[in-house]
Amino acid sequence: MAIEQSVRFDHVGISVPDLEKATEWYCATLELTAAPAFAVTGTDLRGIMLLHEASGFRIELLHRPGARPGLTPSSALEAAGTLGFGHMCLCVADVPAMYDHLIAAGCTTRMVPSPSPRAGATVSFVADPWGNLIEVIDRA
Structure with missing residues (x-):
């Protein structure tokens, strides 16, 4: 199909x-x-x-009351070592500016803005206040 x-x-x-x-x-x-x-x-x-x-x-x-914490990865690499949800990704025009905004809002650093393995792109990772990974990329 x-x-x-x-x-x-x-x-x-x-x-x-x-x-x-x-x-x-x-x-x-x-x-x-x-x-x-x-x-x-x-x-x-x-x-x-x-x-x-x-x-x-x-x-x-x-x-759901009583839900237990799951994986709280310290990096995208660690998240990829566990099957299931690893992160969500936001595509933005200015990765460093969004990274700074997220850190100021209470996120914690997992990877500072850096060149992406995808040529020409910049990427960073943060964790929200509950440990969920958020990737930020510009996909230039």
């Missing part, structure tokens, strides 16, 4: 320990707009979809 041309990536889901604080942080830091929160009937799972109006990317934050 061939994949239809209309297929596109929709969103990434991230489990967080505090839905309200994570919503506030992601909306303020990445200029996202929150849709109404939702709850999955018959479960203790709650969530909220966040939208970047200008580009259309979305992040779904999920919260």
Whole structure:
């Protein structure tokens, strides 16, 4: 079966320990707009979809009481050593400026802006306040 041309990536889901604080942080830091929160009937799972109006990317934050922390990688290389979700990536025009913005917003450094293995690009990695990896690249 061939994949239809209309297929596109929709969103990434991230489990967080505090839905309200994570919503506030992601909306303020990445200029996202929150849709109404939702709850999955018959479960203790709650969530909220966040939208970047200008580009259309979305992040779904999920919260389930009692969820346990998973991998908190110190680098992209370490994240790639565990099967499953490793990081999300934001494409920007100015990697050093976005890196500085994310650090000022409470992220921690995983890799300072550096030349990417992709010729002509700059890349950096940070971890959000809950340890999730965020790559920033310019794809020049």
